[in-house]
Amino acid sequence: MSPKRLSLGGGFYVPAVLAIITLVYLLSAIQLGPPMKEGNMTPSFFPITAALLMLIALVCVMTQEVRRARSKGVEKSDDEAGAEDADQVSKSIGGISFGAIRVVVLTALYLLAFDLIGYFVSTFLYVLMLMFQFGSGSVQKWPMKLIATLIITGAGFLMFEVFFQVRLPTLWS
Numbered sequence: 001m002s003p004k005r006l007s008l009g010g011g012f013y014v015p016a017v018l019a020i021i022t023l024v025y026l027l028s029a030i031q032l033g034p035p036m037k038e039g040n041m042t043p044s045f046f047p048i049t050a051a052l053l054m055l056i057a058l059v060c061v062m063t064q065e066v067r068r069a070r071s072k073g074v075e076k077s078d079d080e081a082g083a084e085d086a087d088q089v090s091k092s093i094g095g096i097s098f099g100a101i102r103v104v105v106l107t108a109l110y111l112l113a114f115d116l117i118g119y120f121v122s123t124f125l126y127v128l129m130l131m132f133q134f135g136s137g138s139v140q141k142w143p144m145k146l147i148a149t150l151i152i153t154g155a156g157f158l159m160f161e162v163f164f165q166v167r168l169p170t171l172w173s
Contacts (some may be wrong), residue, residue, distance in 0.1 A: 012065040019058040026051035119168035
């Protein structure tokens with residue numbers, strides 16, 4: 001009888017690494033002080049809230065990945081798992097899929113472009129590229145993707161500029 005193991009890929013490990021980074025960010029945000037003081041939000045409110053929401057989302061993604069792996073019967077002997085791992089290496093680098101790598105590169109480019117070309121242009125292009133990364137490149141779906149991208153970009157602007165009163169960089173300023 002051969003030992004069984006649960007084979008998890010980048011769908012689990014990438015969120016796990018992001019969860020560790022987010023946890024470090026949360027601990028830093030907590031050092032800013034309490035999120036609420038005398039019924040008012042303090043500078044730590046948004047970072048703490050964002051980190052907690054991100055951690056919850058990442059734990060959900062990791063849990064779903066474990067459940068998905070179990071439901072697909074991915075528990076295999078070491079020989080079977082090794083053969084599957086060899087097949088996956090051709091679609092990944094170091095166990096991380098090319099899709100995950102593209103998202104990381106897109107995010108890095110977005111962060112670099114944010115200060116250079118401003119919120120609107122960089123966010124619009126970033127969201128649009130992510131839509132194509134996770135969806136089809138079908139020409140029929142372009143109008144809907146453009147509308148959704150405009151809505152997401154506008155909602156982000158409203159949230160930061162209007163509600164949180166955070167000045168975002170723009171191309172014209």
